[in-house]
Amino acid sequence: MADLLDEAVARFRALESYFATLHSVGRxxxxxxxxxxxxxxGWVRIECVDPHRGAVLIYDPAARKVRLWTFGLGWGFGFAPALSLAPDNPLVRSPRGHTVDRSDVGALFENLQALRAGGSFAALGAATVAGEPAVGFEVAGAAGVIVGGAHRNRVWLAPDTLFPRRVENFDEADELVETVDLVDAELDVDLPERFFAP
Known part of the structure; x- marks a missing residue:
C-alpha cells in the first residue's frame, strides 16, 4: 500500500497548474x-509581496532562464525593463539558497523521496494547521544526508487534495531551519501561456 507521500506525489503529477501564497520564516x-x-x-511565476514588493520572477523551463522585473511588470510606461538570469544567480536565489527552477511542490516531493530512501518515514495523523484541517508525515534522511537544505521534514497536507499546507525543514542538529505555509491554494487554475510570457 502506498504511503501518504506516494499518494501526494501521484496527485501532484495529475495537476496542470496551481497557485498559492507562500509565507516562509527562516531560522x-x-x-x-x-x-x-x-x-x-515547469513554468513558474513569483510575485513578491514582502520583501521586494512588486518584483516579479518568471522561470521558462525550455530556456532555463529567469526573467526578473525588479519594479513589477506595469511601471506605468507601457514596458518594464527585465533582467534575464540563470536560475542559480544570487539575485534570484532565496535567502536559504533555493532556486526558482527547483521551487515547486514537485521538487519538494522529489527532495522528500530522496530523504526517505535509506532514511525513515512516519505518519503523524490529523491536526489543525493555521486553522485548517491537515494530515501529516515526517521524513528523515539517513545519518549525514541533507537534501534541499534539510535533514528532516515535517509536512502537513490538506486532507482532501493532499496538497501541502505547511512544510517544516530541520537540519542535522534537529534545529528548525525554515517553516513554509502555503495559503489559499487553488489547484488546476486557468493560467494562460501569456501569463508566463508578458
Whole structure:
C-alpha cells in the first residue's frame, strides 16, 4: 500500500497548474511572502509581496532562464525593463539558497523521496494547521544526508487534495531551519501561456 507521500506525489503529477501564497520564516526570523504560480511543464511565476514588493520572477523551463522585473511588470510606461538570469544567480536565489527552477511542490516531493530512501518515514495523523484541517508525515534522511537544505521534514497536507499546507525543514542538529505555509491554494487554475510570457 502506498504511503501518504506516494499518494501526494501521484496527485501532484495529475495537476496542470496551481497557485498559492507562500509565507516562509527562516531560522533567523527572516520572513518572505510571495504569490506563487506554477504550470506544467515547469513554468513558474513569483510575485513578491514582502520583501521586494512588486518584483516579479518568471522561470521558462525550455530556456532555463529567469526573467526578473525588479519594479513589477506595469511601471506605468507601457514596458518594464527585465533582467534575464540563470536560475542559480544570487539575485534570484532565496535567502536559504533555493532556486526558482527547483521551487515547486514537485521538487519538494522529489527532495522528500530522496530523504526517505535509506532514511525513515512516519505518519503523524490529523491536526489543525493555521486553522485548517491537515494530515501529516515526517521524513528523515539517513545519518549525514541533507537534501534541499534539510535533514528532516515535517509536512502537513490538506486532507482532501493532499496538497501541502505547511512544510517544516530541520537540519542535522534537529534545529528548525525554515517553516513554509502555503495559503489559499487553488489547484488546476486557468493560467494562460501569456501569463508566463508578458
Amino acid at each position: 533567523g526570523g527572516d520572513r518572505q511572502v510571495v504569490h506563487y504560480f506554477y504550470r506544467t511543464p
